[in-house]
Amino acid sequence: MARTDNDSWEITESVGATALGVAASRAAETESENPLIRDPFARVFLDAAGDGVWNWFSAPKLPPELLESEPDLALQQKSMVNYMASRTAFFDSFFLDATTAGARQAVILAAGLDSRSWRLPWPDGTTVYELDQPRVLDFKAATLAEHGAQPACNRVAVPVYLRHDWPAALRQAGFDPGAPSAWSAEGLMPYLPAASQELLFERVQALTAIGSRVAVEALGPNFLDPEFRAKRRARMDRVRALLADTDPQREVPSTDELWYFEEREDVGDWFGRHGWDVTVTPSLELMAGYGRKAPEQAADQVPGNLFVAAQRTKA
Ligand SMILES: C[S@@+](CC[C@H](N)C(=O)[O-])C[C@H]1O[C@@H](n2cnc3c(N)ncnc32)[C@H](O)[C@@H]1O
Numbered sequence: 147m148a149r150t151d152n153d154s155w156e157i158t159e160s161v162g163a164t165a166l167g168v169a170a171s172r173a174a175e176t177e178s179e180n181p182l183i184r185d186p187f188a189r190v191f192l193d194a195a196g197d198g199v200w201n202w203f204s205a206p207k208l209p210p211e212l213l214e215s216e217p218d219l220a221l222q223q224k225s226m227v228n229y230m231a232s233r234t235a236f237f238d239s240f241f242l243d244a245t246t247a248g249a250r251q252a253v254i255l256a257a258g259l260d261s262r263s264w265r266l267p268w269p270d271g272t273t274v275y276e277l278d279q280p281r282v283l284d285f286k287a288a289t290l291a292e293h294g295a296q297p298a299c300n301r302v303a304v305p306v307y308l309r310h311d312w313p314a315a316l317r318q319a320g321f322d323p324g325a326p327s328a329w330s331a332e333g334l335m336p337y338l339p340a341a342s343q344e345l346l347f348e349r350v351q352a353l354t355a356i357g358s359r360v361a362v363e364a365l366g367p368n369f370l371d372p373e374f375r376a377k378r379r380a381r382m383d384r385v386r387a388l389l390a391d392t393d394p395q396r397e398v399p400s401t402d403e404l405w406y407f408e409e410r411e412d413v414g415d416w417f418g419r420h421g422w423d424v425t426v427t428p429s430l431e432l433m434a435g436y437g438r439k440a441p442e443q444a445a446d447q448v449p450g451n452l453f454v455a456a457q458r459t460k461a
Contacts, residue, residue: 149404152307157259157285158195161337161404165258165282166191166200168333171230182231182436183238187261187290194289199389209392216388222381222447228438229429229448233363235436236427236453237332238266240361244328245269249359251327252299253277253316255346256308256334259286268299275321277312280305308334309342313349326357335365335413336405343410351420358458364413366428366450374446378402381447413454421460427453 155162173188175181192201208219241252241262250272254260257276268274274297276283283303304319306312317323329350335343350360368374382400414426429451433440440448 149406151309154279154281154307156281158198162279162282163198163200164333164337164401164404165278166195166198167401168230169259170200171227172234174227175231175234178227182438183234185234185261185265187264187293187295188259190293190295191259191286191289194285194292212385212388212392216385218443219385221441221444225440225444225448228433228440232429232433232436232438233332233453236432237330237361238262240330240359240455241266241268241328244359245272247359248357249326249328251275251321251325253321253327253329255329255331256337257286258282258333260332261286261290263297263299263301264290264295266298271300273300273302273320275302275304275316275319277304277306277308277316279307308338308346313353316353321353323353324355326355326359327353328358329354329360331360331362333363335363335410336369339406340408340410344416347413347416347420354458356458356461360417360422360454360456360458362413362454362456364426364452364454365410366452368450370407370409374450375402375407377446414452414456417454417456422456422458424454424456427455429453 153160157163157166169188169191172183172185173192176184176186176188208223213219245252245268250269252268252272252274254262254274254276257278259282260276263274263276283305287303302319304312304315306315321327331346338346354360379400379402382402386400414424418424427435429448430440430445432453433448
């Protein structure tokens, strides 16, 4: 489904379904032999959403005809699950470190089916603001309430379109820009045009006190590389065609049609220029650090993203 300026979605469609894809990876990791992260709610979301293409992306049991035609697929999928597990662990540690250091406000931009409000041991008095599209947040809250789960913090849903005036909604929901806060943008950047990314950071800058922290999964240098892009597209088209053969009812969307391929300023440089101390960890390094080194033949199939963590030191 092509993007438009004010598009909106259910959890099972367009950008919404990508949140289910990430949940599928977290469910696969949680149910693996030696999980790096445990997200007991990921499977609950998948069960509530029903069968859909999201279940294919981390399916432990791929149809044999698919594996025959695309023998590397199992390794690719395992590498993606390892990538998502490492990414989840990175943002979990980020929030735990920030709240241990004293922040009592967390803001999760594009929260999707991130269940941190329910599963992390937040210190007493922490408020977690979750921003995403209204129907995504409604699905999440309704599914977990039905499951009997209670948030482990003061969770505040802020239904917004992140290209609109979300700071007003956040302040109205109780956020205090004068107190330190911790922010995450995980799995968001490719879904925003470059100008919206810039505006997003300007707004974060306007809402953060000194000492605040931010963590971003930033697009890596190969995101716009035409050769890399063509290879990824060809691989994806092959898998889509094979999946369509296996089940003609199923139309598999092409996720990169949801992305904005535009030049953007390097995220670490942006925060560095605006008075933040920055550390940047490339994805393969992050994964290796968590004991999830990507095998050589799958290394170029793992997103080449950069994990940026920053703390504001200057006004
Ligand atoms: C790939 S999912 C990532 C979800 C979550 N951060 C995670 O890692 O599990 C992308 C999320 O971004 C949200 N999103 C993307 N663009 C948005 C926008 N303009 N406004 C609100 N939400 C947006 C989608 O609804 C979806 O939940």
